[in-house]
Amino acid sequence: MTLITDVRLRRVLDSRGNATVEADVTTESGGFGRAAAPSGASTGEHEAIELPANEAIASAREHAVPRLVGEVYAGNQREVDAALHAADGTENFSEIGANSAVAISMAAAKAGADVLGAPLYQHLGGTFRGDQFPTPLGNVVGGGEHAEEATNIQEFLSAPVGAPSVTEAVFANAQVHARIGEILEEKGVPANKGDEGAWAPPIGDDEAFEIVDQATTEVGDELGFEISFGLDMAAAEMYEDGEYVYEGEDNRSTAEQIDYVAEMVDEYDMAYVEDPLDENDFEAFAELTDRVGDRTLICGDDLYVTNVERLQEGIDKGSSNSILIKPNQIGTLSDAVDAIELGARHGIQSVVSHRSGETEDTTIAHLAVGAAAPYIKTGTVAGERTAKLNELIRIEEQA
Numbered sequence: 001m002t003l004i005t006d007v008r009l010r011r012v013l014d015s016r017g018n019a020t021v022e023a024d025v026t027t028e029s030g031g032f033g034r035a036a037a038p039s040g041a042s043t044g045e046h047e048a049i050e051l052p053a054n055e056a057i058a059s060a061r062e063h064a065v066p067r068l069v070g071e072v073y074a075g076n077q078r079e080v081d082a083a084l085h086a087a088d089g090t091e092n093f094s095e096i097g098a099n100s101a102v103a104i105s106m107a108a109a110k111a112g113a114d115v116l117g118a119p120l121y122q123h124l125g126g127t128f129r130g131d132q133f134p135t136p137l138g139n140v141v142g143g144g145e146h147a148e149e150a151t152n153i154q155e156f157l158s159a160p161v162g163a164p165s166v167t168e169a170v171f172a173n174a175q176v177h178a179r180i181g182e183i184l185e186e187k188g189v190p191a192n193k194g195d196e197g198a199w200a201p202p203i204g205d206d207e208a209f210e211i212v213d214q215a216t217t218e219v220g221d222e223l224g225f226e227i228s229f230g231l232d233m234a235a236a237e238m239y240e241d242g243e244y245v246y247e248g249e250d251n252r253s254t255a256e257q258i259d260y261v262a263e264m265v266d267e268y269d270m271a272y273v274e275d276p277l278d279e280n281d282f283e284a285f286a287e288l289t290d291r292v293g294d295r296t297l298i299c300g301d302d303l304y305v306t307n308v309e310r311l312q313e314g315i316d317k318g319s320s321n322s323i324l325i326k327p328n329q330i331g332t333l334s335d336a337v338d339a340i341e342l343g344a345r346h347g348i349q350s351v352v353s354h355r356s357g358e359t360e361d362t363t364i365a366h367l368a369v370g371a372a373a374p375y376i377k378t379g380t381v382a383g384e385r386t387a388k389l390n391e392l393i394r395i396e397e398q399a
């Protein structure tokens with residue numbers, strides 16, 4: 001029933017207006033799945049390779065489609081993803097492009113779910129999944145590679161850790177975003193928006209900490225549950241010649257960066273810090289995790305690139321207690337789930353994540369629920385972000 005009979009690939013727009021790959025997968029019994037690849041701006045050095053969309057499509061048509069059509073069952077995700085790896089033949093999807101691979105992998109999963117008549121999260125996670133929901137981390141202020149003339153720190157993330165439901169958490173993040181808009185207006189700070197819809201005001205990191213702290217506290221008090229906040233520092237982007245470069249401030253050595261992050265964790269009682277250190281510095285990550293890992297999540301994004309070998313190195317060295325999961329960083333859903341499961345076996349909390357360039361695709365909402373990931377990071381207000389957040393609301397209603 002789920003034998004793949006057709007795979008179509010096309011170029012569509014992502015949220016930055018760039019071309020990305022969309023895949024349609026059809027099965028023998030008429031099952032259908034459609035998915036599109038996202039795209040990063042602050043990409044990790046060790047990520048699977050994204051090719052220009054037209055090249056990725058041409059190569060996948062030549063190498064991957066013949067290995068799928070009439071050969072592989074969409075209901076068997078491992079088989080689909082193994083065929084993609086075999087078609088590519090490299091370590092990092094540099095032949096067919098991780099963008100083609102992930103679009104086909106996700107579209108096949110949806111086609112499989114369609115044939116089974118099951119929601120995608122249940123197809124991915126099994127019948128005993130669907131009752132545990134991720135806490136959404138919502139980008140509310142940011143800069144770095146996602147906006148010019150804004151904060152050094154890439155993302156300030158609202159973290160409604162005390163929310164009684166995912167729906168209330170999603171609305172809480174939107175309210176924090178709105179409150180920050182008001183605070184910026186009161187201060188007379190002009191506020192543009194960055195790639196993910198977060199405010200991108202021309203202020204320093206110190207002022208952003210104060211504003212996000214104020215907004216999360218006020219909205220938390222009003223709603224009656226705890227809203228903490230966190231950061232994605234995307235520190236690999238700041239790291240130059242052994243130092244962390246902060247515009248308008250002194251540079252920080254690795255030891256100073258560790259001290260700074262540890263101080264901020266305590267000063268603001270932060271729930272989460274992603275990529276506080278360079279993407280190759282497993283040791284510095286371990287030092288920071290040793291210092292504050294009992295009271296906050298230290299998450300590896302560019303550090304791990306959703307790769308189980310890099311995650312295993314982090315586990316061996318004690319580098320973090322959390323991992324970011326981006327299916328397009330590794331190229332298939334099977335690889336992404338392997339990383340979540342390896343992490344879970346070692347007490348590493350997964351944060352399933354969007355990219356800064358996104359589409360209306362909602363697969364990551366289902367992946368987070370299907371794999372029982374404790375967190376999801378998928379923005380706060382823009383349409384390509386609310387697509388996933390609204391899907392979480394619908395899944396919660398079904399549960």
Ligand SMILES: O=C(O)[C@@H](CO)OP(=O)(O)O
Nearest residue numbers: 040041042043354355356
């Ligand atoms: O660093 C990140 O976590 C992501 C998503 O917020 O950004 P990008 O997709 O640009 O890598």
Ligand SMILES: [Mg+2]
Nearest residue numbers: 232274275301
């Ligand atoms: Mg990141």
